[in-house]
Amino acid sequence: MRETRPPDRAATNKPFVFSTLFDGSDVFCQSIVLSQSLDISYGGIEVTQGKSLTCQQTASTPRIQITGQSDQDNLYSLLMIDRQASRFPGAPQETYVHYWVGNIPGTRFLNGDPFEMYVRPSPHDLIQHTYEFLLYSQQQPIAGRLPDRFVLDFDSLVSENHLTSLVTQTSFVLELHVNPGTGGYSC
Template sequence: MEAIVPDVLDVAPPSGKLEVKYPTGVVVQTGNELTPTQVKDEPSVSWAAESTDALYTLLMVDPDAPSRAQPTFREILHWAVVNIVGNQLASGDTLAEYVGSGPPEGTGLHRYIFLLYRQSARVEEDMRIGKRTRDGRFNFSVRKFAAKHGLGQPIAGSFYEAQYDDYVAIRNKEFAK
């Protein structure tokens, strides 16, 4: 997880406590390379909750947009779910619907980072970003979001890397103009 410090976080979260599995059968293993085709659909995410009524936030970002060498859109928000009760992801409030990887052609590997936070209180946030919407996704800041909502440091995290494949062009056509 040190590969995301200092670009996204100041301190690496513990790895190995967050399981991310895609419907295609691939599993995120810190730093493994997956294809946009493999990760196009929303994954299942699991962790050991402290209690059945504990609240959690799950974020997924790409800090390498449009490329790792020139990340002028750092970070792109790919997924945000808050107020998750226990480890029941479906119980949470989705702020940004899941969008799979879409690294531009010729920009090399991008990191796709999952971060889990333990909330001390409910998160109240008006942001609602649909699956086909780009607005609100560019120049997101994990640090600022966590500070705004008093989330502290993430309690778990993982990431994979992906580069362009032919699915990216199909995915990009799905966005509203």
């Protein structure tokens, strides 16, 4: 039996789906490697895992492309979230949904349904926030729309909307600047 290994994820930083096909006699026939990645940029500045961006750079809706191989009949949801958000200074942390486009057919992001329009990052506390872009596969078409963008249990949002698995993700860190007048941080 010949063994075929999927690409090294550490080398490519690209997720993959690996499946094998058998000819009925349990003899290995073929290996199919499908991968998708997110190409996200703000005004030409590419978002890469953990990159620092300013409030000014993230003020407008990012340009998003889903690249790679995908069955165009599969549906996906892309969410941009901040897991360190709070409603006001001192309030408990919740997850804030900054952007949600669902029912994306395959890699055709522009054909998806915008459930939550883009809201720029603007933290009001003194911590550095990480903003995640998460691409999930969907089991079925969904209606989306949240009653509140602040979500106490993000895992419940994922399961209630039949988002089955995380396909790929990336994130950026928002740079905060010291406000000379107050000594605090500002966007």
